[in-house]
Amino acid sequence: MQGDKQTMKIVKQSLEEQAASYLRELILNGNYQMGQKLVESTLAKQLELSRSTVRMALNTLAHEGLVVQKPYIGWQVINLTESDLWELYHLRVALETRAAWLAAEQITEQGKSRLNELMAYYLEAGKTAKVSSYQISKIDLDLHTLIVELSGNQRLQQIYRNVANQIRIYFNIDHADYDLEESALSHVPLVQAICCGNSEKAQALAEENITTYRKIEEKFREQH
Amino acid sequence: MQGDKQTMKIVKQSLEEQAASYLRELILNGNYQMGQKLVESTLAKQLELSRSTVRMALNTLAHEGLVVQKPYIGWQVINLTESDLWELYHLRVALETRAAWLAAEQITEQGKSRLNELMAYYLEAGKTAKVSSYQISKIDLDLHTLIVELSGNQRLQQIYRNVANQIRIYFNIDHADYDLEESALSHVPLVQAICCGNSEKAQALAEENITTYRKIEEKFREQH
DNA sequence: CATTGCAGATTGTCGGACAATCGACAAAGT
DNA sequence: ACTTTGTCGATTGTCCGACAATCTGCAATG
Numbered sequence: 001m002q003g004d005k006q007t008m009k010i011v012k013q014s015l016e017e018q019a020a021s022y023l024r025e026l027i028l029n030g031n032y033q034m035g036q037k038l039v040e041s042t043l044a045k046q047l048e049l050s051r052s053t054v055r056m057a058l059n060t061l062a063h064e065g066l067v068v069q070k071p072y073i074g075w076q077v078i079n080l081t082e083s084d085l086w087e088l089y090h091l092r093v094a095l096e097t098r099a100a101w102l103a104a105e106q107i108t109e110q111g112k113s114r115l116n117e118l119m120a121y122y123l124e125a126g127k128t129a130k131v132s133s134y135q136i137s138k139i140d141l142d143l144h145t146l147i148v149e150l151s152g153n154q155r156l157q158q159i160y161r162n163v164a165n166q167i168r169i170y171f172n173i174d175h176a177d178y179d180l181e182e183s184a185l186s187h188v189p190l191v192q193a194i195c196c197g198n199s200e201k202a203q204a205l206a207e208e209n210i211t212t213y214r215k216i217e218e219k220f221r222e223q224h
Numbered sequence: 225m226q227g228d229k230q231t232m233k234i235v236k237q238s239l240e241e242q243a244a245s246y247l248r249e250l251i252l253n254g255n256y257q258m259g260q261k262l263v264e265s266t267l268a269k270q271l272e273l274s275r276s277t278v279r280m281a282l283n284t285l286a287h288e289g290l291v292v293q294k295p296y297i298g299w300q301v302i303n304l305t306e307s308d309l310w311e312l313y314h315l316r317v318a319l320e321t322r323a324a325w326l327a328a329e330q331i332t333e334q335g336k337s338r339l340n341e342l343m344a345y346y347l348e349a350g351k352t353a354k355v356s357s358y359q360i361s362k363i364d365l366d367l368h369t370l371i372v373e374l375s376g377n378q379r380l381q382q383i384y385r386n387v388a389n390q391i392r393i394y395f396n397i398d399h400a401d402y403d404l405e406e407s408a409l410s411h412v413p414l415v416q417a418i419c420c421g422n423s424e425k426a427q428a429l430a431e432e433n434i435t436t437y438r439k440i441e442e443k444f445r446e447q448h
Numbered sequence: 449c450a451t452t453g454c455a456g457a458t459t460g461t462c463g464g465a466c467a468a469t470c471g472a473c474a475a476a477g478t
Numbered sequence: 479a480c481t482t483t484g485t486c487g488a489t490t491g492t493c494c495g496a497c498a499a500t501c502t503g504c505a506a507t508g
Contacts, residue, residue, distance in 0.1 A: 014295065014491065039458070050493045052276070055459090059280065063287040065379070071238065072459050072500040087379045090322060094380065098318035155289070155311045156318065159383055238460070263489070274462045279490090296469040296490050452507070460499070468491070476483070 019047055019057035027066050027077055028165060030172035035079035038067060064162045066169070080170050088167055093210050095160045096144055100190065100206035102151035104199035111150045112195045118143055119184075119191045126181035136180050137171040143187060147194065147206075243271055243281035251290050251301055252389060254396035259303035262291060288386045290393070304394050312391050317434050319384045320368055324414065324430035326375035328423035335374045336419045342370055343408075343415045350405035360402045361395040367411060371418065371430075 013021075023043075026032055038058065044051045058075050061067045067075050078084075103111070122139055141164050148160045190209055193202040237245075247267075250256055262282065268275045282299050285291045291299050302308075327335070346363055365388050372384045414433055417426040 012295070016491085041458075051459095052494085053492065056280070056283065059283060060287075063284075069459095070501095071236070073502085074458065087377045090326060090375075090377055091379055091383075094318045094322035098314060102314060151314075153311045153314055155315055155387075159315075163379075240460085265489075275490095276463085277461065293490095294470095297471085298489065450508095452505100454503105454505080456502090456504105458499105458501080460497100462496085462498100463494105465494085466492090468489105470487105470489080472486090472488105474483100474485080476481105478479105478481080 015049055015053050016056045016060070019049055019054060020060045022047070023057060023061060024064070024066060024165070027061070028168050028172075030169075032077045034077055034169065034173070036077045038075040038077065040075070065166050078166065078169065080166070084166075085170060088163055089210070091163050092160075092167070093207055095156060095163065096148065096210060097203050097206045099148040099151040099153070099156060099160070100194060101199045101203040102153060102156075103147050104194040104197050104202035106152060107150065107194055107197055114146060115150070115191050115195060118146055119187065122184045122187065123181075126184035128180070136183055137168065139180075140183060140187075141168065143191075147190075150194070239273055239277050240280045240284070243273060243278060244284045246271070247281060247285060248288070248290060248389070251285070252392050252396075254393075256301045258301055258393065258397070260301045262299040262301065264299070289390050302390065302393065304390070308390075309394060312387055313434070315387050316384075316391070317431055319380060319387065320372065320434060321427045321430045323368075323372040323375040323377070323380060323384070324418060325423045325427040326377060326380075327371050328418040328421050328426040330376060331374065331418055331421055338370060339374070339415050339419060342367055343411065346408045346411065347405075350408035352404070360404050360407055361392065363404075364407060364411075365392065367415075371414075374418070 023038075032038075040051050040054050040058070043058075044054045047054060058067060058069070062069050062075070066078055068078055069075050122143060125139060145160070145164065148157050151157070186209060190202060190205040193205055247262075256262075264275050264278050264282070267273075267282075268278045271278060282291060282293070286293050286299070290302055292302055293299050346367060349363060369384070369388065372381050375381070410433060414426060414429040417429055
């Protein structure tokens with residue numbers, strides 16, 4: 001009634017969406033192993049939903065690339081291969097470079113503050129110590145996700161989210177140590193370029209920035 | 225039994241897939257208008273399938289961006305707005321530039337011949353006369369689709385297909401005349417760069433090439 | 449030892465049922 | 479006249495149960 005916003009928020013989520021979100025989190029948090037079988041009827045009992053609803057949720061996750069469906073055999077959590085990582089890496093390059101360009105092109109004051117805030121948090125965290133690649137990838141993805149968000153392109157954002165989620169699955173099983181501070185520092189020029197509205201430079205830096213992650217891809221190749 | 229390949233091909237497509245393909249073609253060929261309502265029960269009768277199966281097919285098309293679903297209201301063919309075209313345009317840039325880079329990076333003899341073959345057909349068709357944007361977009365998309373295919377990145381290919389399909393919907397209602405020959409000629413340097421394995425140049429040319437299509441986007445803006 | 453055939457498990461598809469929600473219009477109240 | 483409320487039809491959301499189609503593994507067969 002007053003000027004304040006009403007904080008009341010009605011959650012309107014279909015059961016299918018809720019089931020999909022639930023399973024998505026389980027997969028992303030590593031509760032399921034890569035390639036693990038998911039049986040419709042079993043999940044239906046666990047979630048106390050009908051098989052149809054579970055099936056639709058799995059369908060959604062399949063479209064997001066988190067699970068795969070083999071006809072008459074079943075669903076299973078995606079099993080990332082070497083070539084999958086290669087594909088995801090190049091998709092990231094394609095999407096993030098354009099996102100950085102767009103973000104720089106139309107950056108606002110609000111956007112700048114959000115970027116700098118997250119960057120500051122990133123740098124602060126970097127001072128602590130070496131951490132697992134899981135955490136480094138999380139905070140790194142947060143920053144890149146923000147850049148994608150600032151691109152203002154919802155379709156790009158949606159696709160990027162799916163790509164990023166698939167990458168997160170891999171980082172769940174990679175527990176090597178990386179230097180978080182070095183990672184944080186390498187993002188500073190990119191953030192600056194975006195805030196300055198220098199789109200060409202932002203694009204180039206974004207590409208260069210991801211290229212450093214190629215090390216991880218190569219490391220994967222050695223292991224297999 | 226002999227050395228020849230057996231041409232026997234068992235079609236193994238679920239009813240859902242068949243329904244999705246059928247509806248997809250209807251939408252892409254302009255049999256439905258943008259924003260038209262699609263009723264599950266009506267389609268189920270038409271296709272002689274159960275509502276569940278139709279629903280799953282519509283779900284697939286929704287993930288592809290061809291239809292949208294509003295809870296408790298229904299499904300409808302996507303209604304492309306100005307901002308949708310803007311999003312799609314930049315997605316094309318992001319995907320195609322990387323695809324061109326990748327294609328040039330790993331082009332094979334077979335790839336070269338396929339490219340040159342299609343390019344020759346393109347140039348030949350260009351000599352005929354002015355044609356509608358529908359046809360020009362079709363043959364143009366064919367070429368770009370081939371480049372994306374030659375990138376060897378299946379995920380990129382999949383996403384590009386969805387983006388291209390959404391763009392095709394718009395070209396169904398844009399019947400202005402364009403110069404096909406000019407369009408064909410503008411692609412020659414790109415094809416050459418890819419065949420020469422000059423990835424950086426191919427990337428730059430791909431971006432420049434799509435930029436010419438910005439005219440269409442601007443034209444759309446004027447109309448609305 | 450290779451092939452065949454069978455049984456169990458799981459998915460693919462269907463039809464029906466009922467609740468939940470939406471849009472629109474009529475009815476009621478001020 | 480205007481707003482609010484109630485109602486109704488249409489459509490989707492969800493569930494259930496049933497059966498066919500298919501895959502896997504293993505036993506039976508030759």
